[in-house]
Amino acid sequence: MVLSFIGTGNMGGALARAASLNRNNRLLLANRHPDKAQQLADLIGGTVCDNLQAVTDADYVFLGVKPQMLEEMLQDVREAFQTRKSSFTVVSMVAGRTIAQIQEKIGCNAPVIRILPNTPVAVGEGMILYVCSDEVTQEMEQGFLEAMAGAGRFSKIEERLADICSVVGGCGPAYAAMFLEAMADGGVACGMPRIQAMEVAAQMMLGTAKLMLESHAHPGVMKDAVCSPGGSTIQGVRTLEERAFRASIIDAVIASYEKTLRF
Ligand SMILES: NC(=O)c1ccc[n+]([C@@H]2O[C@H](COP(=O)([O-])OP(=O)(O)OC[C@H]3O[C@@H](n4cnc5c(N)ncnc54)[C@H](OP(=O)(O)O)[C@@H]3O)[C@@H](O)[C@H]2O)c1
Known part of the structure; x- marks a missing residue:
């Protein structure tokens, strides 16, 4: 070929x-x-x-x-x-x-x-x-x-979905990189060396994505599996909810999509 x-x-x-x-x-x-x-x-x-x-x-x-x-x-x-x-x-x-x-x-x-x-x-x-x-x-x-x-x-x-698919797939790496940077910053704030914090964050994201693709698990179920009652993870989840983490990402996708439509 x-x-x-x-x-x-x-x-x-x-x-x-x-x-x-x-x-x-x-x-x-x-x-x-x-x-x-x-x-x-x-x-x-x-x-x-x-x-x-x-x-x-x-x-x-x-x-x-x-x-x-x-x-x-x-x-x-x-x-x-x-x-x-x-x-x-x-x-x-x-x-x-x-x-x-x-x-x-x-x-x-x-x-x-x-x-x-x-x-x-x-x-x-x-x-x-x-x-x-x-x-x-x-x-x-x-x-x-x-x-x-x-x-x-x-x-x-279908071609009618091309613009929104290109936002989730194509713009997504920028959002994901911001998430990784923030995870590493949090680790550094609590004493982790930067290189180690970035490695741990990146492998965590890779593994989580792979787990979702291979198990076909809903992300909500995957989140629940990590949140033990009265534990530390649910406190992080509560903080993210307070700061509108998911709503911010939904809005980011919509903002990128609307911009794509104006090109
Ligand atoms: N980057 C992404 O994440 C991404 C994602 C999805 C789709 N795309 C699409 O992929 C395409 C390329 O994007 P890119 O990020 O790779 O841009 P890029 O790095 O600027 O690459 C464009 C290339 O086209 C060459 N070029 C320009 N005019 C040409 C001509 N007349 N004949 C031959 N080569 C020519 C440029 O050469 P010179 O360097 O010599 O000027 C440059 O190497 C775009 O249409 C973009 O929309 C990009």
Whole structure:
């Protein structure tokens, strides 16, 4: 399978790195400043190319530029998309751009998989939500999932849910990092060395998330399991409730969602 990445920045680079874990993938890396693509190729393998070759020579063409750069990037390759004879799939990670908009910008009804990835893709623990256009065959979808399996967990969604899914999955790492920082601060305030406090907080979050995914337990049940009667955990829970911890997070998700709708 040949996968090309146009734009090897934070997200395109992380996805290319995940793709490099599958030995059956051959990678083509294109970036406005090619030295950035070369640095990535030195790390993960693959061949540096220009945008045109990325469009003409790959089975899956990943679009990894910022939304405001998309039009300029497509100017030189639109015709190559339109005239390609062999089968290919466009994989767009461009935030806020629908499948219909991507097809309109390319100027043809190419098969498009719209993905909503997040930064933990970089360590193979990403949450990758995706939507397929009508033109994407089962074989194309399966090929995509196999090629990108090293990126993390995949879930197919309806496009009408893309914006809110991208907030929970994509903005979430920022909220989670704030929670981790605050847990570590609390530990430091009570005498823990910073490094140790961060390690304990991070592993605690990783383990809790894994427990929830593997046991399918409701988070409320998981919370209750830690709160022994008259114990210390319930005092922390009481304090969080007093300071509107859950309401703050619900409001944060709604605020990010409303902003997403205004882009
Ligand atoms: N970061 C996230 O958490 C995240 C999550 C979900 C979706 N996304 C989406 O992923 C896309 C990339 O985001 P990012 O955070 O990776 O941004 P980024 O780090 O700025 O990467 C964008 C890359 O595109 C390259 N580029 C710009 N114009 C180009 C052109 N005409 N031809 C080839 N390459 C070009 C840039 O090259 P230069 O550096 O040389 O300018 C840069 O390496 C965006 O559409 C974003 O919405 C990001």
